[in-house]
Amino acid sequence: xxxxxxxxxxxxxxxxACLPGGSLKARKDRYFIxxxxxxxxxxxxxxxxxxxxxxxxxxxxxxxxxxxxGASGLxxxxxxxAAYLTNRMKEAAxxxxxxxxxGQEAGQSDVVCNAYxxxxxxSLATGRHKKTTEYIQTVVDxxxxxNLIALYDIRDYALSWLYLC
Numbered sequence: 001x002x003x004x005x006x007x008x009x010x011x012x013x014x015x016x017a018c019l020p021g022g023s024l025k026a027r028k029d030r031y032f033i034x035x036x037x038x039x040x041x042x043x044x045x046x047x048x049x050x051x052x053x054x055x056x057x058x059x060x061x062x063x064x065x066x067x068x069x070g071a072s073g074l075x076x077x078x079x080x081x082a083a084y085l086t087n088r089m090k091e092a093a094x095x096x097x098x099x100x101x102x103g104q105e106a107g108q109s110d111v112v113c114n115a116y117x118x119x120x121x122x123s124l125a126t127g128r129h130k131k132t133t134e135y136i137q138t139v140v141d142x143x144x145x146x147n148l149i150a151l152y153d154i155r156d157y158a159l160s161w162l163y164l165c
Contacts, residue, residue: 056074056075061075071108133162
């Protein structure tokens with residue numbers, strides 16, 4: 001969907017003009033990313049990350065509207081992963097919390113769980129093992145209490161991290 005292109009949001013902006021009320025398929029727990037929170041960019045030119053981040057934050061609200069609420073909070077998850085991979089842990093945590101908040105508001109449980117999983121990774125990278133365990137337990141409880149079968153992969157990954165900690 002993003003394919004490392006900075007103009008992806010233009011398509012969703014055009015779609016929003018045709019769907020002023022958003023998609024008719026609006027519903028809770030539409031999993032947009034599942035257990036896919038990997039980050040890859042083929043462009044290694046200076047400023048590529050900043051350009052892509054701006055594009056994602058600009059285009060994602062249009063994307064979310066066109067998809068009837070799907071992908072809400074994904075822009076913050078993207079920025080969280082980018083900050084994590086560039087060792088900006090405080091910024092990564094801020095984006096992760098924003099992804100949790102935005103994802104919960106729109107019923108995007110996959111975004112919420114991936115954001116908590118990122119918080120666990122951030123905590124482990126900064127040496128806060130107790131916090132890592134708490135975030136992993138949050139992921140497991142969130143999925144188990146809601147019986148989100150589609151997200152069992154995230155739960156299982158989180159549990160494997162728990163054993164590592």
